[in-house]
Amino acid sequence: xSDATRPLIVGAGPAGIRAAQILVSSGIRPAVIDEAPxxxxxxxxxxxxxxxxxxxxxxxxxxxxxxxxxxxxxxxxDRIDYYPETLVWNLRxxxxxxxxxxxxRRIPFSHLILATGATDRVLPFPGWTLPGVFTLGGSQxxxxxxxxxxxxxxxxxxxxxLLYLVAWQYVKAGANVAAVLDTSQxxxxxxxxxxxxAQPSVVLRxxxxxxxxxxxxxxxRFGVQPVRxxxxxxxxxxxxxxxxxxxxxxxxxxxxGFSLRSETQLADLAGCRFVFDARDRAWRPERDGAGRTxxxxxxxxxxxxxxxxxxxxxxxGERAGLALLEDVGLSVDHVRIGVLERKLASIxxxxxxxxxxxxxxxxxxxxxxxxxxxxxxxxIAIGAVRDAVRDQGVFELNxxxxxxxVGMGRCQGRMCGNAAVEVLAAACxxxxxxxxxLRAQPPIKPIPLGVMAEEETA
Amino acid sequence: xxxALHRDVAIIGGGLVGSSAALALRRMDFSVVxxxxxxxxxxxxxxxxxxxRRQGRPAEQxxxxxxxxxxxxxxxxxxxxxxxxxxxxxxxxxxxxxxMASLEAYAGRVADLGLDLExxxxxxxxxxxxxxxxxxxxxxxxxxDGHANPRLVSAAFADAARRAGxxxxxxTRVSHxxxxxxxxxxxxxxxxxxxxxxVINSAGAWxxxxxxxFGEPVPLHAIYPSMIVTEPxxxxxxxxxxxxxxxxxxxxxxxxxxxVGGMRGEPLAEPDFSRPTGSGAVTIMNRAAALFPxxxxxxxxxxxxxxxxxxxxxxxxIGFSRTTPNLIHAFGFSGxxxxxxxxxxxxxxxxxRDGESRTPIQAFAIDRFARTTQDSRADNGPxxxxxxxxx
Numbered sequence: 001x002s003d004a005t006r007p008l009i010v011g012a013g014p015a016g017i018r019a020a021q022i023l024v025s026s027g028i029r030p031a032v033i034d035e036a037p038x039x040x041x042x043x044x045x046x047x048x049x050x051x052x053x054x055x056x057x058x059x060x061x062x063x064x065x066x067x068x069x070x071x072x073x074x075x076x077x078d079r080i081d082y083y084p085e086t087l088v089w090n091l092r093x094x095x096x097x098x099x100x101x102x103x104x105r106r107i108p109f110s111h112l113i114l115a116t117g118a119t120d121r122v123l124p125f126p127g128w129t130l131p132g133v134f135t136l137g138g139s140q141x142x143x144x145x146x147x148x149x150x151x152x153x154x155x156x157x158x159x160x161x162l163l164y165l166v167a168w169q170y171v172k173a174g175a176n177v178a179a180v181l182d183t184s185q186x187x188x189x190x191x192x193x194x195x196x197x198a199q200p201s202v203v204l205r206x207x208x209x210x211x212x213x214x215x216x217x218x219x220x221r222f223g224v225q226p227v228r229x230x231x232x233x234x235x236x237x238x239x240x241x242x243x244x245x246x247x248x249x250x251x252x253x254x255x256x257g258f259s260l261r262s263e264t265q266l267a268d269l270a271g272c273r274f275v276f277d278a279r280d281r282a283w284r285p286e287r288d289g290a291g292r293t294x295x296x297x298x299x300x301x302x303x304x305x306x307x308x309x310x311x312x313x314x315x316x317g318e319r320a321g322l323a324l325l326e327d328v329g330l331s332v333d334h335v336r337i338g339v340l341e342r343k344l345a346s347i348x349x350x351x352x353x354x355x356x357x358x359x360x361x362x363x364x365x366x367x368x369x370x371x372x373x374x375x376x377x378x379x380i381a382i383g384a385v386r387d388a389v390r391d392q393g394v395f396e397l398n399x400x401x402x403x404x405x406v407g408m409g410r411c412q413g414r415m416c417g418n419a420a421v422e423v424l425a426a427a428c429x430x431x432x433x434x435x436x437x438l439r440a441q442p443p444i445k446p447i448p449l450g451v452m453a454e455e456e457t458a
Numbered sequence: 459x460x461x462a463l464h465r466d467v468a469i470i471g472g473g474l475v476g477s478s479a480a481l482a483l484r485r486m487d488f489s490v491v492x493x494x495x496x497x498x499x500x501x502x503x504x505x506x507x508x509x510x511r512r513q514g515r516p517a518e519q520x521x522x523x524x525x526x527x528x529x530x531x532x533x534x535x536x537x538x539x540x541x542x543x544x545x546x547x548x549x550x551x552x553x554x555x556x557x558m559a560s561l562e563a564y565a566g567r568v569a570d571l572g573l574d575l576e577x578x579x580x581x582x583x584x585x586x587x588x589x590x591x592x593x594x595x596x597x598x599x600x601x602x603d604g605h606a607n608p609r610l611v612s613a614a615f616a617d618a619a620r621r622a623g624x625x626x627x628x629x630t631r632v633s634h635x636x637x638x639x640x641x642x643x644x645x646x647x648x649x650x651x652x653x654x655x656x657v658i659n660s661a662g663a664w665x666x667x668x669x670x671x672f673g674e675p676v677p678l679h680a681i682y683p684s685m686i687v688t689e690p691x692x693x694x695x696x697x698x699x700x701x702x703x704x705x706x707x708x709x710x711x712x713x714x715x716x717x718v719g720g721m722r723g724e725p726l727a728e729p730d731f732s733r734p735t736g737s738g739a740v741t742i743m744n745r746a747a748a749l750f751p752x753x754x755x756x757x758x759x760x761x762x763x764x765x766x767x768x769x770x771x772x773x774x775x776i777g778f779s780r781t782t783p784n785l786i787h788a789f790g791f792s793g794x795x796x797x798x799x800x801x802x803x804x805x806x807x808x809x810x811r812d813g814e815s816r817t818p819i820q821a822f823a824i825d826r827f828a829r830t831t832q833d834s835r836a837d838n839g840p841x842x843x844x845x846x847x848x849x
Contacts, residue, residue, distance in 0.1 A: 090736040092724075097736035104740060271727060377759075392617060399497050402504060402609050410689055410759050439731070442739060446689060446757035449743040 004110060005328050008033065008096055010088050010266060011115035013041020014310050015302025015317030017073045019113045022321030024076045026330050031081040031107055033088055033098055039073040040066065041117055041302075042137060043310040045144050058144055060169060061205055062310070069314070083107075090442035091269040094297075099447050105454040111297045111324050114266050114285075115317055118303035120162075120257035121418050123364050127229025129376050132253045136162045139255030140169065149175040151253025155238050157181040157226060159358040160259035161206060161309075168209040171216055178251045179219040181240055183258070184358050186222035195353035198346050202311075219249075229254060259358060260307045261418050267304070268440035271295050276433035279355050280307050282418060283437040289341055291320030292327075299323055312347040315340050365426035374423065375416040377409020382423055389427040397436045400424055410446055413438045460649040463625060465489045467810055468644050468654035470632045470668060471661035472498030474608075474796065475788050477615035478803025479658055481537070484622040486811055491654065492616065492624050493646050495631035495664070496730070499612025502662055502791075503799065505764035507685055507707060507719045508608045509698055510797045511548045512573055513600035514564070516773065518821035519798065520571040525817050526801030527602065533611065537618040541611035542711065547697040548603035549578075549587065552595045557702040561598040573600050589694045591751050598702075605698045605709045608796055615800070632661075635668060637782055656784045656810050663767035665775075665789035673781045674824050677770035678790050684723035684734035684763035686742050688756045690714030695750070706745045716753060718746040723763030732763040768792040776802060776822040778809065786810070787824050 005028050009016045012034035023030045038046040044059065044066040055063040083098060090097035095108045120135035127133070134142070134150045136158060142148050149170060155178050156167040167180045195203045214220050223242060230237040230248070237250045267285040268274070273294040274283040284306045291299045301320040302313035319340045322332045370383030384404045388394040392403060397420065400406055406420045407413030413420065417438055425432045467483050469476045472494030480492040492498070510530055512523040534540045552558035565575045576599045578586065583597050620626040630647035641655040659668045666678040695710035706720040721738035725731070734742075739761045747754045769775065769790040779785035786809050788802055795802075801817070808815040 090739070092733070092736060095736075097740075104736075106736065269733075392613070396497075399500070402497075402500065403613060408760065410757075412760060441760050441762050442734065442736065443758060443761065446759045447743075449686075449688065449747040449753050449756050449758055451740060451743060453737065453740050453744075 006031070006109055007111040007113060007324060008107060008109035009113045009115060010096070011041065011117055011302065011304070012036065012039040012073065012082075012084075013115060013117050013302060014043065014069060014313035015117075015304075015320070016041070016113070016115035017069055018314045018317035019115060019299075019301060019321035020080055021072050021076055022318050023324065024079045026325050029079060029081065030113075031083065031109065033083045033086045033096070033107070035085065035087050037085050040070055041310075041313075042141065044069050045141060046070065047147065048145050051147050053147065057173070060172065065310070065314075087445055087447070088266060089444055089447050091266055097442070099451055102448055102451055103454055104447070104451045111328075112270060112299065113291075113317075113320050113324065114270070114298070114300045114304055115302045115313070116263040116266055116304035118260040118262050118307055119414060121259050121261040122415055123258050123361065123419050123422070124372050124374055124382070124416075125226045125228065125368065126372055127231065127235075128256075129373050130229055130231045130235050131233070132231065132235030133229060134253065134255045136160070136166050136255050136257035137260075140166045143169060143173055143175075149173070149253075150255060151235070151251065152176060153178045153251040154253045154255060155179045155181060155249060155251040157183075157224070157238065157254055157256040158258045159183045159361065160257065161354060161358065162257060162260070163358075164206060164209040164213070166255060167213055167218065171213060171218060177213070177218045179221065179249055180213060181224040181226070181238070182220070182222045183224050183226065183361050184222065188357050188359060189222075191353050191356035195350050195357075198350040198353070202350070258360065260303060262304050262306060263414070264304060265412070265414075265440040265444040267293065267298075267300055269442060269444070270298050272298060272300070274437060277306050278433070279351060281360055281422075281432050289319075289344070290323035291316055292323055297327070308344075308347055308351055312344055315344050315347075319344065365422040368423070374419055375406040375409060377411050377416070378405040380404055380406050385420065385423045386427045389424065394424070395428050395430070395435065397421060397424060397438055401438060407438055412441065412444065460651060463491050463650065463652045465491045465625065465652065465654050467491070467656040467658060468642065468652050469493065469658040469660060470635070470644075471659070471665065471789075472616050472626065472628065473501060473503035473660060473662050474499060474612045474615060474799035475503070475791070475802050475806070476658065476660035477503075477612065477619055478800045479660065479788070479806040480619040480624045480626075480803075481615055481622055482803045482807035483810060484619060484624050486807055488807075488810065490619070490624045491652055492619060492626045493630050493632050493644075494628050497613070497628050498616030498626060499608075501730075502764045502766040503612035503796070504608050505762055506608050506683065506766070506793075506796050507717060508605050508709065508796065509548070509700070509707065510543060510606050511600070511603045511698065511700065512797065513548045513550055513575065513598065513603055514700060515794065517567055517571065518773070520568060520573070521817050522801050522805065522819065523798050524572060525804065526798045529800040529804070530604075530606070530797075537611075537614040539610060539614050541606045541614060543604060543606035543611075544712075545602060545604040546709070547599055547601045548700060549697040550598045550600075550700045550702055551590070552597060552702045553593060555595060558595045561596070561702050565598060574602060575600055587696070589750060589752055590699075592749050599697070603698060607711070615803075632668075635671065637672075637785075641784060656786065658786045658788060658806055660788045660806075662789055662791075663765045665767060665787070669775075669787060669824065672779055672785055674779060674787075676775060676790065676824060677827055678767050680725065681766050681768045681793060682723040682725060682732040682763045683719060683766060683793050684721050684732075684738055684742070684761060685717055685719035686734070686739055686746075686758045686761040688716040688718075688753060689759050691716065691752065691756055694752045706742070706749060708746060708750070716746070716750075716756070718742050720745060725765070730765065732765050734761040734763045766791070766793050766795075770827070774802075774822050775824045776805065776819045777824065780823075780825045
């Protein structure tokens with residue numbers, strides 16, 4: 001059986017590790033490929049070098065989960081083929097092309113579990129490309145992985161639960177947080193009360209973060225409209241509007257983001273069919289409740305399958321692993337499957353609450369001015385999208401890319417893609433699902449030309 | 459609600475050939491409808507390498523190629539943009555004595571055709587093009603050749619045709635075409651019926667069934683030339699690079715990105731699209747890193763592949779149908795259509811207007827296969843030797 005069943009798991013975050021654990025427990029030896037030097041994913045990312053910080057310092061209220069996950073991964077380490085610091089840059093015909101440093105190898109697989117996670121959803125505004133501007137996730141990585149803050153006077157801006165979490169982590173670490181600027185209204189937070197029944201601990205934790213921030217004198221503002229980030233050569237301050245009054249605050253770094261976006265390029269290369277997820281305002285791989293995609297033998301779990309958070313990722317990773325076991329005819333614990341699916345359904349309902357509490361800034365796409373950079377890789381401004389719609393009748397995203405270069409650069413649309421969809425859809429008077437999605441092309445992230453091909457692993 | 463059109467000319471396929479023919483015909487005052495199953499210039503015309511090259515073409519293509527050569531510098535006036543066309547020169551490298559002999563023989567064959575080829579020996583090559591490494595025996599330079607951006611050029615021809623009054627119907631697949639008493643009847647999209655006096659079949663890799671429908675089966679098969687592009691780098695590559703025997707071609711755009719090709723990809727499940735293979739992309743990257751030291755530490759940011767029609771003898775089909783009056787074929791450019799396409803567009807317009815073209819196209823007659831029809835073949839291996847495949 002193990003000769004024929006050679007699953008590949010891409011991503012060693014909560015979903016990937018739990019999936020690996022389930023397979024290992026049934027005597028299957030999966031390959032696990034991860035871009036990071038050690039397991040945990042973004043949420044439970046480990047330090048690059050040991051320092052005096054405890055798990056509690058690093059992960060706060062989630063320390064126990066982080067420690068448990070790291071422990072699980074260490075425990076199965078000799079029963080998996082683990083490729084850290086390795087990027088799957090191409091997928092085709094039941095084989096992955098994976099690059100480690102300057103070596104690329106082809107790794108054949110019988111089954112594929114994609115646990116590719118998410119990155120920040122970025123919406124451009126004036127000044128967003130200045131040095132000193134980071135994403136919320138990037139700000140968090142700097143702290144967790146490298147033990148440094150993004151600046152001396154930090155402002156966090158945007159929307160989503162991560163906004164408060166990162167700000168709180170910075171304060172806890174002793175960094176100076178000048179303000180938390182939430183683009184959603186305070187009244188929207190009342191939706192969270194609905195979530196008290198579904199996920200009380202999550203809601204209470206969120207309120208605690210906000211309360212502690214305020215108690216420590218951090219200015220927390222709601223209903224903020226970002227106007228611009230000031231600075232000649234780097235961040236010097238941020239200007240925003242609140243109820244038509246303009247405010248300015250000096251700072252030297254900004255962490256910002258508007259919730260998360262799924263990393264879906266590998267699912268696309270694997271041939272999975274996509275559906276539009278109205279809650280995420282994005283296309284994601286179509287999947288059943290167990291994580292089966294439309295491609296036989298390809299499963300997807302965690303934030304890469306649609307944004308649901310770390311707790312859901314652990315559950316979904318386990319569920320996808322169990323689905324794989326079911327599909328190869330091994331016995332599984334159906335009671336456990338029932339528990340997992342109930343918990344996932346509950347979290348999914350809670351996501352609706354979070355979306356209501358941190359709504360997408362619908363007015364952004366029509367309000368952003370023409371001269372703001374949209375695609376920073378190719379240096380294309382917002383206005384180029386509107387011009388293409390007006391002058392060339394563009395109404396589809398890949399055509400927009402071909403005619404304007406938006407999404408054609410280093411990031412392949414991973415950074416600018418969501419914003420491009422919003423601007424294109426708004427300019428066409430359409431909803432975001434109507435303008436299509438970018439076709440993924442390998443390599444999904446840049447790889448060196450001098451990369452050396454290794455013989456196929458047996 | 460059905461949509462009925464009555465036009466002088468219906469063109470099937472809005473690639474660069476169809477779009478430039480549409481524009482040329484409109485400027486002769488014909489009424490024209492241009493039909494494309496997707497977006498104009500989104501297939502091979504828009505995603506090819508972008509070489510604007512006469513050098514290396516067989517002698518029978520040179521007259522047509524020269525005609526196109528005169529059009530490229532005039533793009534701005536013709537279609538409103540220059541399409542990033544630069545007359546950089548095209549340098550074809552020889553890596554062996556035999557390849558150098560082959561370049562010399564080619565220069566002899568086309569000596570009277572106006573390409574002004576310059577043969578360059580190894581030592582001189584290293585002096586003039588120090589950014590090329592490796593065992594290069596020599597090269598042939600065609601200073602008048604260059605490169606351009608196919609993404610922009612092909613769509614701009616269709617845009618210009620639309621502005622000139624052509625009905626450009628995108629997302630409108632031609633499902634049926636037949637000869638009627640007067641001209642042709644076409645069904646397209648969900649509800650478009652077209653009557654036209656002339657039909658031009660410029661459907662690229664999808665042209666075969668339209669020819670076959672009129673009793674003219676052709677040995678046309680799909681190929682998937684694939685390319686990679688680097689991040690933007692300091693500009694070092696002063697010419698468009700090709701290689702005798704194939705295997706690599708490369709150019710650098712003003713923004714600094716290097717585009718390198720030389721392998722072939724594979725079609726996807728949705729066969730209108732294709733993708734490079736992983737090993738093919740690595741092969742291209744490694745060849746580029748070996749030939750150009752400046753690329754050794756560069757990163758590839760993207761790869762892609764296009765769907766192109768190739769003929770068994772690697773010459774296109776251009777000219778009147780032998781079975782059906784007023785049906786004109788123009789397809790099968792075999793990975794080398796980009797440069798000559800604007801010239802082909804003019805030729806097609808002349809065929810409609812005059813029944814003949816002032817540029818010789820006999821070599822491209824569709825009935826040249828009648829006696830030696832070959833089976834189509836799958837081909838996703840390396841680019842064939844001996845003739846450079848991409849533009």
